[in-house]
């Protein structure tokens with residue numbers, strides 16, 4: 303499952319050769335590990351107004367080296383581009399060009415993070431134009447960055463202050479190695495309540511989480527990451543995967559629940575297990591998913607029905623049972639695995655893409671239902687992830703698919719897991735109904 307090419311172009315003679323031949327040169331990404339510094343150098347805050355001041359003060363609270371102006375040839379760990387006060391496209395020039403001048407000093411694994419407001423139909427026309435301009439700008443910056451650096455944006459809904467907890471949470475996530483494979487994406491922060499964890503290294507301490515499809519792959523990585531972040535974890539998978547499931551449960555000191563999530567009473571059984579063992583349930587990660595690929599012309603009823611049943615119908619049923627139970631009502635968090643196939647469509651995957659797009663629709667419509675109990679629900683859409691599934695792809699197809707993104711490499715299950723863990727945390731309380739892609743800014747469906 304390793305990417306041998308990535309290692310080759312980062313070592314010795316083959317590094318020089320790849321450079322001379324103009325071949326793709328994916329960089330080793332800066333990934334999080336407990337104790338890792340949040341950023342690798344000073345953070346430049348560009349722009350004027352409340353967003354810039356709030357960001358600078360938050361960064362100072364984290365003991366980072368903050369600059370409001372960049373010196374010549376300064377090496378930077380990150381650039382925060384605050385554009386929340388812009389009212390006309392003309393307002394973009396000064397802060398954006400200042401950012402451009404600083405980009406050459408951005409270190410490998412660096413970050414560019416914009417803070418702005420989304421354009422809405424009710425905005426004055428020039429304001430809407432300026433705000434929407436940030437979308438094309440940030441995504442283009444992300445395409446231009448090299449050395450494993452990424453660019454992402456935070457969008458503040460009207461009425462949401464740049465100092466809000468979830469803005470802080472999103473800023474920290476985008477700065478850190480937790481977001482290594484998230485690139486060219488925006489997170490919309492709404493008015494939902496969040497809280498800052500007492501320990502940013504163990505943000506899920508005291509929480510109880512359930513992860514479906516956790517016997518292997520991305521689900522097992524999610525279970526490990528939630529545990530590392532402090533949660534008690536219940537891992538769920540079908541009885542046929544029981545041995546692997548027990549291994550994961552033992553490894554993380556969690557408990558295993560053998561369950562087919564399409565069972566009529568799956569939600570109740572999940573709740574009974576969590577309440578019985580731990581006395582509470584805070585987080586549910588709908589990760590279990592299957593593919594049964596066929597061109598639609600050759601699709602049969604069983605392939606269609608099984609994919610829709612596991613990938614979305616089961617989630618709808620489980621959510622309904624949990625939400626009506628009264629046992630899952632204190633700031634609950636739900637995160638569902640979607641896919642870039644559900645956004646862009648994919649040949650041979652009408653059933654899978656329909657199910658994953660359906661997850662996105664489900665998440666949007668469920669968000670308001672959870673809002674009055676300070677709950678959130680979000681989707682994570684992975685792109686090309688190095689798993690057993692993608693390792694089985696033909697070599698040439700795999701090699702092309704893996705490079706078709708700004709970071710020129712596949713992501714790891716742990717990259718998806720970090721994003722899921724962030725959305726499951728208390729600091730993401732203002733983020734709900736969203737889809738966050740973990741795809742290295744994949745060109746597919748961008």
Ligand code: NAI
Nearest residue numbers: 515517519520539540562563589590591639641684687689
């Ligand atoms: P995987 O096939 O390695 O693991 C899926 C797990 O779900 C397996 O352990 C399986 O036994 C379990 N499962 C399947 N049906 C179940 C059921 N009815 N009840 C309980 N458990 C069940 O898959 P992988 O690659 O780890 O993917 C995890 C999720 O991420 C899936 O939802 C997938 O669609 C999504 N995804 C994966 C991508 C990738 O590149 N691998 C890309 C985009 C999305």
